[in-house]
Amino acid sequence: MWSPKWRRVADDGAADGKGFNSLFGEILDWMLAPLLFLWPISIIVTHNVANSIANQPYDQALAVNVRAIARLVRVEGSQARVNFPAPARLILRADEDDTVYYQVLGFKGELVAGDKDIPTLQTPDSVVPDVVLFRDESIAGEDVRVAYQYLQPDAAAPRRLVLLQVAETRNKRSTLASRVVTGVLLPQFAIIPIAVILVWLGLSRGIAPLNQLQRLIRRRRPTDLSPISVSNVPEEVRPLIIAFNEMMARLEENLQAQQRFIADAAHQMRTPLTGLRMQSDLALMETDPAQIHRSLQHISQSAERASHLINQLLSLARAEASYEKIYAVERVDLEALLRAMLTDFVPRARQKAIDFGLETTGGPLVIDGNPVLLAELLKNLIDNALKYTPEGGRVTVRTLATEKAIVEVEDTGIGVPEADRERVFERFYRVLGSSESGSGLGLPIVREIAELHRAHVSLNPNPAGRGTIAQVVFPRSRPTPEETAAQTTQALTAPGATQFPPA
Incomplete structure (x- = not known):
């Protein structure tokens, strides 16, 4: 819930014409918006409570009138009679604010005394005599409150009932309810602005450490990269x-x-x-x-x-640049990439009479990566193998498919001593005793690109004898439905072939 009225800049020094979402305004919004939303609801609830409070004393007065009339009812034979003298009727109707009606109905529902304007009730199946009840009605288009009571003069005849009703308009009740609502809501008109001011002051005081922290950072020199002390920083920040x-x-x-x-x-x-x-x-x-x-x-x-x-x-x-920002990441088939680039190294291999070959899994070996950087990685590994393998040697590029995607470059070259297998990944480091010229950057490039692709690169001695096996282990990408179907078909049509689950 964001309102443009709470948009502001961080401070006067940062006012450059561009606004941004303010934490101060956001907190103020979430504090005041529920308050303004609940305020009309509180008015409705207060009005209902005020009506209930106003009904209680006037309902009691109506009940007293009903009981007073009940004491005047007499049964003569099969008829109900009411001895209601004129002075008593005058007292009953002597109300300056409201109109009071009364009604007495006999055993058959006939009007015994009073006003016929009060709506009558259908006698219920079960009646609790001598108990005053209340209901809301309308007389001549005006709302009234009705108090009524059933009398049972003869206990032997439970269906012989006399109905007494006293109705009163709601002017006094409305006036009292309005006074109650006014007495409750008027202070709120003063309290809400005060609450807004106090909340504003409280938030301003609360975010003062943030403004102080902002000024501290702004005062730092561009070359100052030292850590900021957290001793006086608020816990939330x-x-x-x-x-x-x-x-x-x-x-x-x-x-x-x-x-x-x-x-x-x-x-x-x-x-x-x-x-x-x-x-x-x-x-x-x-x-x-x-x-x-x-x-x-x-x-x-x-x-x-x-x-x-x-x-x-x-x-x-x-390679050191963030390739996620500069280069697009896509699904790359390592075997297709190797086949496309190995032909460039064939003339060099023939010039040195090197047995140069490629061993693949026979299927796609897909990873998520950047083909340009991956080609650079593979090029450096193969270039090193051809450079440091003597004439008549052997260089084999191999792919393996397990839960990982593995590329190996095996050579029968001069090898790398165990003490130097990690140091050769440092920039410009070269193994002593090598007669070949080089920059000492090939393997650092390989490691840098491998780390960007969450891969692991290592140098291992060639178990067949002299030489080295450079191994790069990549995490495999999840196969697409088309690739899954192709792998299933390959497994069914090639007995004995082993299919490994993708990473």
């Missing part, structure tokens, strides 16, 4: 401040990681650029064409290494 401090800690960690990355990248870029400049200077000083050609070859190699390093740095920066 403390979880929010704790979460804010945790976010600032993560931001500080990311900023430090970026600073380290920039420093490391600058250091790594300096080496190939220095080599380029040195080789170009040598080439400028040489006059021998053969030496110039050799220097140009060195320049080309240095430029290629610099280009590879830059591409790796860009890939790592892209």
Whole structure:
């Protein structure tokens, strides 16, 4: 329940022409709206209670009149008679505000005395004599209150009844009820504005710590990412401040990681650029064409290494970005992705006479991810395997389908010592003794992308002997109904094939 009248900005310093939902206004709305909703209901309830209160004394007066007339009723033979002297009738009708009617009906319902205007009643099957009852009626279009009583003069004849009725208009009752309602509601007109002011002051006082906290945050320097003290923070806001401090800690960690990355990248870029400049200077000083050609070859190699390093740095920066914001997540078939990209590595494998193969499950292996980043992950794993596998070796890319989706890249290369299997995932770290050139960014890119996809990457020794098995374990996505039907058909048409439940 939100009303635009309670919309406001946080403070004068933040007034930039753009409003937003105010917590102060929201609380005030939820406090005052029920009060304003209940107020008319209280008026109705008060009016009903006032009518009930007004009826009680005047009903008692009507009952007294009915009993007084009952004492004047006599039975003479088969007829009922009323000895109602004129002075008594005058006293009964002597009311300045209301009109009073009375009526006495005999055994057969005939009018014995009084006014015939009072509506008569059908005699009920069971009657409690000598008890005054009340009901509401209308006489000549005017509401009246009727008190009535049945008399049973002869106990031996229970059906011989005399009906006494006294009716009175409701002017005095309405006046008394209005006075009661007015006496109750008039103070409310003064109380409600006072209550609104007190609620406003109370809320203003209650949210003062929030305004103080806001000013504290606004005064902080842009580079100040230190946590906010929760000692003087209200209990209700403390979880929010704790979460804010945790976010600032993560931001500080990311900023430090970026600073380290920039420093490391600058250091790594300096080496190939220095080599380029040195080789170009040598080439400028040489006059021998053969030496110039050799220097140009060195320049080309240095430029290629610099280009590879830059591409790796860009890939790592892209992997470190939040791929949920930059890249769309979709269902990716890892086996289809591998088949599409492995042909690009065939020339390199043939150049080194490497036995290069792919072993798949024969069916779709679907995960939720980004195909661009996944292709980058697989490319780096295969590139490392081909680079560090000597001529005549073997590189096998394998997919496995369990409750997880597994991709393995097995090689017969130089291997990774057990002490370095975790360190190789650090940026720019390279295993000592390797003759191959590299940037030390391939495996860090793999881990970064794997973590974005909630996957686990590890390096294990090749059980067949020399080499390494790089393994990435992905959570599988839930199959669509079409994929479920295809898997069922495959299971029925391929005896002995094992189908694993999806994750």
